[in-house]
Amino acid sequence: MAQRGGEGDGPGHFGATAKVGWVPDERLCLLSVHAHPDDESSKGASTVARYHAQGVRTVLVCCTGGEEGDILNPAMDTPEVRADIGRVRMAELKAATDIIGYDETVMLGYRDSGMPGSEANARPDSFAQAPLDEAVGRLVAVIRRERPQVMVTYPDEQTEYPHPDHLRVHEISLVAFDAAGDPARYPDAGAPFAPLKLYYSVWPAERFRQIHAKFLELGLESPFDEKRLARLTRNDPFTTTIDVLGFQSVRGEALKAHATQVDPKSPFWFGLPPEVLEDIHPVEQFRLAQSRIGAVDVTEDDLFAGVRDATISPPGPENLGGLHPHSAPAPAPPH
């Protein structure tokens, strides 16, 4: 895959349908950073779908092509698919992001790092081996071009799935959140723009315990074995609860679009009927990690809480980050 540093167009972009409008929602932009194709479907997909439906511009940064992903769906495990896995996964990503409602997908241009100790992990084109500065620079270029008020990334605590690419996503997001608004950093990566809020996707253990209990209640075999359940003792603090009622099925549909990665017969993903899942947990949760418009120990039901007001008021002397250009209706971004 061609590496790109956040250039404006090219094969890394899936024909964007930028929205232009006069209502505040359409001046908002939500940028999610993920490691591999399919992560955008398993994490926060329903939330993105909800904001997209409201007119918020939604942008996905996918850091790697997922070249090291195992084929987990027996029906897709053929020599043809194996020989062309990179292209197959890009097509799956396109289908999934269409289902979710991402307006734009930007590939950061790195190769899947595989697990530590693997051959892939040592490759110089892997995300894990890339110089931190370079990877941050690519993300900064995307932030400055897309100008998202809100960014979503992975939490600092990832001991349950310490994939090197997932750890890296966290790392570069944090640095880029700071660097994007600093004119002294990456001067060639576009005009400085400071996003206002940075969130972590979290999955409170309570959610999995409820799902496990529902399997038992319905007399179904739970895909949560003792080992998995034992790990579900962690406490994932969250600040923000997004109502995704009506958008929950998006997650399952988008996951199924990743046909090589997700077995449609998987009891873990699809063991409970969608309406039952929706009933158990019609929300997705996030933790506000950094905010330029207030405290982070909040309780809120909107990733753009505080941002909508900030966006429509004229910029004050402190000129909050890149708010100014959004105080007037902007022309369609050049994609």
Ligand SMILES: [Zn+2]
């Ligand atoms: Zn992943």
